[in-house]
Amino acid sequence: MTSTIPQGGLEFSPTADGFTLHLGGRLLLQHSAQRPCLSVGQGEADIEMFRGNFSIKDNLHEKLALTACAIRDSDAGLCVTLSRGEVAAATLMIAQDEAGRLRISVNNHSPHHNRIWLNLVAGPEERIYGCGEQFSYFNLRGRPFPLWTSEQGVGRNKKTLVTWQADCQENAGGDYYWTFFPQPTFVSSRRYFCHISNSGYMCFDFSAPDHHALAIWEPQAELCFDTAPSQLALVSKLSAMLGRQPELPEWVYDGIILGIQGGTEVCQQKLDRAREMGVSVAGIWAQDWEGRRITSFGKRLMWNWRWDEELYPGLDQRIPQWKQEGVRFLGYINPYVAIEKELYAEAAAHGYLTRDAEGRDYQVEFGEFYAGVVDLTNPEAYRWYKEVIKRNLINFGLDGWMADFGEYLPTDTFLHNGVSAEIMHNRWPALWAQCNYEALAESGKLGEVLFFMRAGYTGSQKYSLMMWAGDQNVDWSLDDGLASVIPAALSLAMTGHGLHHSDLGGYTTLFGMKRSKELLLRWCDFAAFTPMMRSHEGNRPDDNWQFDSDDETLRHLARMTGIFRRLKPYLQQAVAENSREGIPVMRPLLLHYEDDPQTFDLAYQYLLGRDLLVAPVHQPDCRTWTLYLPRDHWVNLWSGEPDSGGHEVTVDAPLGQPPVFYRRDSAWATLFATLRDA
Amino acid sequence: MTSTIPQGGLEFSPTADGFTLHLGGRLLLQHSAQRPCLSVGQGEADIEMFRGNFSIKDNLHEKLALTACAIRDSDAGLCVTLSRGEVAAATLMIAQDEAGRLRISVNNHSPHHNRIWLNLVAGPEERIYGCGEQFSYFNLRGRPFPLWTSEQGVGRNKKTLVTWQADCQENAGGDYYWTFFPQPTFVSSRRYFCHISNSGYMCFDFSAPDHHALAIWEPQAELCFDTAPSQLALVSKLSAMLGRQPELPEWVYDGIILGIQGGTEVCQQKLDRAREMGVSVAGIWAQDWEGRRITSFGKRLMWNWRWDEELYPGLDQRIPQWKQEGVRFLGYINPYVAIEKELYAEAAAHGYLTRDAEGRDYQVEFGEFYAGVVDLTNPEAYRWYKEVIKRNLINFGLDGWMADFGEYLPTDTFLHNGVSAEIMHNRWPALWAQCNYEALAESGKLGEVLFFMRAGYTGSQKYSLMMWAGDQNVDWSLDDGLASVIPAALSLAMTGHGLHHSDLGGYTTLFGMKRSKELLLRWCDFAAFTPMMRSHEGNRPDDNWQFDSDDETLRHLARMTGIFRRLKPYLQQAVAENSREGIPVMRPLLLHYEDDPQTFDLAYQYLLGRDLLVAPVHQPDCRTWTLYLPRDHWVNLWSGEPDSGGHEVTVDAPLGQPPVFYRRDSAWATLFATLRDA
Known part of the structure; x- marks a missing residue:
């Protein structure tokens, strides 16, 4: 039996019939015959997609708890074999990488076992954050979170x-965990993160008081942990x-990008x-720059990714x-090509589209029209699509675009790289991002x-x-309106993506919903x-209040874009x-105030940078708003009143004065103070 | 290895790594290492109840497929041990009883395995009926049916x-399988039935084309099969x-029982x-004979099971x-006692109520009031409650009552017989029925x-x-209105209960629903x-059209009760x-026309006795109705037109003339003919 190995914070201790595993003093994994940490089994996924x-x-x-435990050293690290009689076994390879991170590889011995359930140790008070972009919850404790990129749902609350x-x-209604951006990565209030490199369907269940159940x-x-x-350091x-985002183009801070x-x-x-x-x-964002079509959902686009000279004469x-006037023009693209047009024909002719079971080009129904899926796993197709972006978007003169979709890869399509679409499904959005990124990088336009x-x-x-x-x-x-953007940004922040914004005014205009003036102003x-x-007209523009629906709205926009613009150096x-x-x-408040447990569950307020605390008004008919101020020297941005925090505070919150505080001791305090008179 | 044992239709044939089991030529069970018929495992039920x-x-x-198979003879029959390595095993004891029925006992070897999954062989065209009272589907193929007695749901369709x-x-909305009367018993179109004697939670999944999955x-x-x-013979x-129902009192056919x-x-x-x-x-049914209370749901009853002299002065x-005038008086009871009144006090004093984890009397919340649960597993309590029925109901002079509820036994209550409430939950309604039955039988009033x-x-x-x-x-x-009564009656008919009726006019009056005159007349x-x-006012009588809401309705009722009365000898x-x-x-049509596959899925028409075919109009604003007539010599009850069937037919269906045909060759044809002029 191998003895305790303290190794840069990694502590593995065999016990009578199992082991405990600590990293940096945190107990992460614990195994005994009575409470096995690992089960394996076999399942057959039943996945249906509609739009x-x-x-x-x-x-x-089947599902088998692996009760027996055998431990040995190996060149690659500790090798823990967990088994259940002769019936099932799996190996945990436990090692630390050069950066000191804990790496655990789980390997099923039986080729027909395609399910893994791993229980991590949890504490009753522990909070969990991340798992990608979560719209309904910031602290994920108490619920299971299936991780599968999809539409985010309309309503998202049964x-x-x-x-x-x-x-x-x-x-299409969705549920609390539906998201375009899931990720098997979470951060614990015990100051460790856990990341899984896989991309198949996973479900992380944070319901139990004493363990996190990862399916x-x-x-x-492949799991990775660090403390x-x-x-903030975590x-x-x-x-x-995971990688970080480059800086944004400087012009982004010059004002609003108008969705027209x-x-x-x-x-x-x-x-x-x-x-x-x-x-x-700062810009005009015209998603229909490449033409449009009308469906019962509203105005939709013509997915052929080139300037529509008829709808946009003289755009070149x-x-x-x-641009000379300081206004950029932005367009739109996604990874599909509408079957009626020439890009599809070209892709089809070269075999650049994903296939169906019969080897034909797979066609996805997108709501009264069909499109092929550019096979991003085919290096030729990937290159070709990058060229489409360079030629039709960048060289045409676009200074930006919405790179839409990515979450629709059907699981019954067949890919060039031979990997099951069930495994590639979650990877698709990142592949799509990479394609856009490289088109920019190779054009020298980052x-x-x-x-x-x-x-x-x-x-x-x-x-x-x-x-x-x-x-x-x-x-x-709360689950699908203005409010939901805040936990979305914060959970993504805890998953390593730090740049986030939303359709100003919201998008989905269905079932009698119409954007009110008040909603547009608050947004x-x-x-x-x-x-x-960046504003959006919504899918049914005529039903919605728009930025130019009246003079008061335009004046409001003028004032707020002015404030935004003044924040440019700070941003x-x-x-x-x-x-x-x-x-x-x-930033979630806990990143800077983690000694204050009150900040742990704040889902609807955030820090913008280090020094601004923002609590957007996300309910109608409010003229005051209550938020939590952690201990610090705060100044109310609008009234100038100081507050030393450590309590809830109710502030005046008329339209145009969203609840914002700044830190008195900020290097930017003088700039912030000027906003009071904006 | 045991060889083929043909035994009164039972044929057990060992194969290379398993066996096949036929009964009366039907392949019921098939096992091989590749396709094991049995899995066992361990689970922990999470059951929450609210009203x-x-x-x-x-x-x-865990869940383990038992792949290995060992067969031996024993005194009690064939003993098939299925196992998975050293990890799990279970025994199937296979025998025929004195009546020629196939009996299979499944026994887990491991004490901690508390789950069984058994796959029966199915054919793609096979139909399945029964599973108790199913309101949404008659043919159960294509869906899972959890079997757990509960409220039936309000709406029952998401x-x-x-x-x-x-x-x-x-x-409270429910779903297609929610029912007061589930039963682990089904009849296959392959002319066999399967019945399981257990009462814990089960789910029968009839979705797969090649097997029925019983969890x-x-x-x-304990399973039982017969062919x-x-x-009809099946x-x-x-x-x-299972046992059969005695005949109804003769007075039941004398007219309507008015819910007042x-x-x-x-x-x-x-x-x-x-x-x-x-x-x-024929009678008056007054559920508030024992007093009432008003809640936000509507008028509710005072659960103290004795004549309320204040509300019903002179009722004795x-x-x-x-009764002398030919009108019986019927009341109401259920197996709970309201905590405010003396029956509860008496039961509590004697220890006749079920307990909570702390040993106190368990109190169930019934919607703004609480009641204790009479512990029917306690022979003393059972006898006492029978005496309450005899004394307060029968001796008082009631000629009948609604014996309501039975489906609410909470799973976290504790019972006198020491059996888990999770196991007793489903048995409760039958126990409650038995209590009422014995009270009648012992009073000589059956x-x-x-x-x-x-x-x-x-x-x-x-x-x-x-x-x-x-x-x-x-x-x-369809799922919760008039229509739903028909598959309910037919599925119950296929589960061995042949007497069924409904609240004339329906009951649940919520969420803006109000009973229309047309609905009452069609019902x-x-x-x-x-x-x-038997009519019912509904839970909010003032919102509903009632039998006496106008003269036309009363005249309609007069005519239809007259017809019902004339059917007395036939009924x-x-x-x-x-x-x-x-x-x-x-009766489902297939009981008499099973050579005609068109009858297999008819959920909304039935035979009343052998000779009447009834297809109730269950949609509003219809004056014609389409139904299926199997091949026979039919006569339209109202027009007298003959029809030899084998096709769909559309008939006039004005109010008061529900689509009904009778068999020309019926012994009752003369009686039926007289109804034409009713």
Whole structure:
């Protein structure tokens, strides 16, 4: 029997019939015959997709708790073999890597065992954060979180009428864990992180008081753990491992990026009107630059990824003109090609699309139209699509685009690399991000041109330049309205992605929802305190209040974009810090106040950089707002009143004055003070 | 190795690594190392109840497929030991009983294995019926059916607004399989039945094309199979085994039993008015005979099971008077005692109530009031409650009652017999039926006094004199309205209970639902062609159209009760046949036309006795109706038109003329013909 091996914080101690494993003093894994830490088994996944909405069930054939334990040393580290009679066995290879991280490889011995259940030790008071972009919960304790990239759901709460209506229509209502950006990575309040390199379906269940139950639908798994003396250091270590985002182009901070559709002249007119009313405009984002189609859902795009000269006459001339005026033009792309058009024909001719079981090009139904899936695992196809981005987007003159989708890879399609689509499904968004990233990098445009994504997975930290929160409802709901953007940004921050923004005003306009003026204004107030302001008309623009629906709105926008613009140096510095040290721009309070347990569950307020505390108003008809201030020397941004924190505080919160405090001792205090008169 | 044993139709054949088991030529069980028929494992049930609505999950620790097979003869029959290495094993004891039925006992060898999964062989075209009272499906193929007695749900279809509203309020919406009367018993179109004697939670999954997956949350199980040359013979064999219902009191056929509440004079006035308008009245059913309380749900009863002299002054005199006039008086009881009153005090004093974990009397929340659970496993308590029934109900003069509830036994209560409430939960309704039955039998009142129940389980066939379909919505929904009563009656018929009726007009009046006049009239038309007519005011009487809401309704009722009354000899004979031969009164068409596959899935039409085919109109605003007529010599009851069947037919279906055909060659044809002029 191998004896205790303390090794840079790794402590493995055999016991009578098992072992304990500590890292940096934290008990992570514990095994005994009575309480085995590992089960293995066999299941058959039953995965149905309809328009990005997944129904996932496991047809479980067997599950075996591995009770017996044998330990030996090996060149690759400690080798722990767990078994159950002659019936099943698996090996845990336990080692530390050069950076001092704990690495555990789990390997099933039986080829037909394709399920792993691993229990980590948990404490009753422990909090868990991360798992990608989580819209409903910041602290994930108390619930299971299936990790599968998909639509985020419309409503996302079975007790709302909107969710029920969306469910009835196309199983689209979703639930608290639905997300475009899941990730098998979490941070514990015990100051360790856990990351799994796999990409098959997983479910992390944080319900039990004494353990975290990690279910992995693969025959082997690679886990990685690390600890740090503080949450901030831990998040920094995590992002060092996963990769960090480069800085944003400098022009992003110059004002709002206006979401406009409808053609060159519409853009010109709306731009003129906005500027005339004093709005700071950094760009125009026209997702229909490549044409559009009308479906029952609303206006949709023509997925052929090249300038539509008919809808946007003279755009090639107008882009440089706008640019000279300080206004960038941004477009849209996604990893699918509509079957009616020439990009599809080209991809099909070269065999660049994913296949169906009969070897034909797989066609995905996207709501009254079909598209092929560019096979990003085929190096030729990947290169080709990168060239499409370079030629049709970058060289055409776009200064940015929404790189939409990524979460729809059907599990019954066949890929060039021979890996099951069930395993590639989660990896797809990161692959899609990488494709965009490389197109930029190879064009020498990193730091100048921007793309932003909603879908993500491990790898997106490195390749996705900016996340956006996907498709919120144009409403006040906690799970899918304005509010949901905040835990989304914070959970992503705890997963190593530090750049986040949202559709200003929300997107999904269905089931009688219509964006009110108040919602647009509150969202504007919120967006001014994020690293990027970008509006969206929504899927049914005519039903929604828009930035130019009246003069008051435009004046409001003028004021808030002015504030955003004044924050430019502060934001730039925070974004640089994120790039350099992996400390997110929108931060959970606990990153700086982890000695105060009150901050552990704050899902609806955040720090913007180190020195601003923001608590967006996310309910209608409020003129005051209550938030929590940790102990520090705070100043109310609008009233100038000081507050030393350590308590809840209720502040005046009229439209245009979102609850914001700054640190009295901030190096930026003078700048912040000027905003009071904005 | 034991060789083939053909034994009265039982054929057991060892194979290279397993066996096949046939009964009467039907392949029922098949085992090989590759496709093991049995898995065992361990789970921990997580069962939550709120007002009879259950949320049930299994925390599954392990599941092992038993691949190896060893066969030996024993005194008790064939002994097949299935195992998986040294890790798990179970024994199948296979034998035929004196009646030629196949008996299989499954026994886990390991004491900690408390789950059994058994796969039976299925054919792709096979239909499955039964599993108790199923409201949404008659043919159960294609879905899993959890078997757990509970409320039936309000709406019972996640795509209806009512269901969603009920779910939001108290998880009360239910689903397609929710039922008061589940039973682990089914009949296959391959002409065999399968019955399991256990009572723990089970789930029978009929989704797979090649097998039926039976999950049983107990360490052992007792299965029983039999075959017959026809479905009719099979159902008769099944009811011979399970027990049959005695004949109904003769007075039941004399007219409607009017559901009235509000006191002696209200009953008198409504009775007078009904009779004055020509309604045939067999009885008054006053559920509030023992007093009432008002809650937010509507009018509820005072659960103290004795005449409330204040609300019903002079009732002791009025009952014999009404009886002389041919009108019986029926009351209400259930197995709970309200904590405010003396029955509870008496039960508590004697220790007759079930207990909580601390040994105190368990109190169940029933919606703004609490009640104790009479412990029917305590022989003293059981006897006492029988005496309550005899003294307070029978001796007081009631000629019948609703024996409500039975499905609410909480799983965290503790019982006198020491058996876990998780195991007793399903048995409770049958125990409750037996208590009522014995009270009647011991009073010599069987065949004279009637009780009817909604909850049931194995055993209810013998002890529950009459079932009613529980609480339908006062609406037209397929899953919870008028329509749902028909598959309920038919599935119960295939489970061996042949007497069924429903609340005429439906019951649940919530979420804006209000009973329309048309619904009441259609329900009346339907009820006239069932073995019992009984109206209900609903839980919010003032919101509902009632039998006496206008003269036209009363005239309609007069006509339909007249028709019902004229059917008396025919109904009596059908009920006698049910009692004697176990052939249900409301019969699926396939019982008499099993050569016609078109009849296999008919969920919304039935045979009443042998000679009437009834297809109730269950949608609003219809004046014609389409039904299927199997090949036979049929006569349209209302038009007299003949039809030789073998096709769908669309008939006129005005109010008061529900689609009904009779067999030209019926011995009752003359009687039926007279109804044309009714």
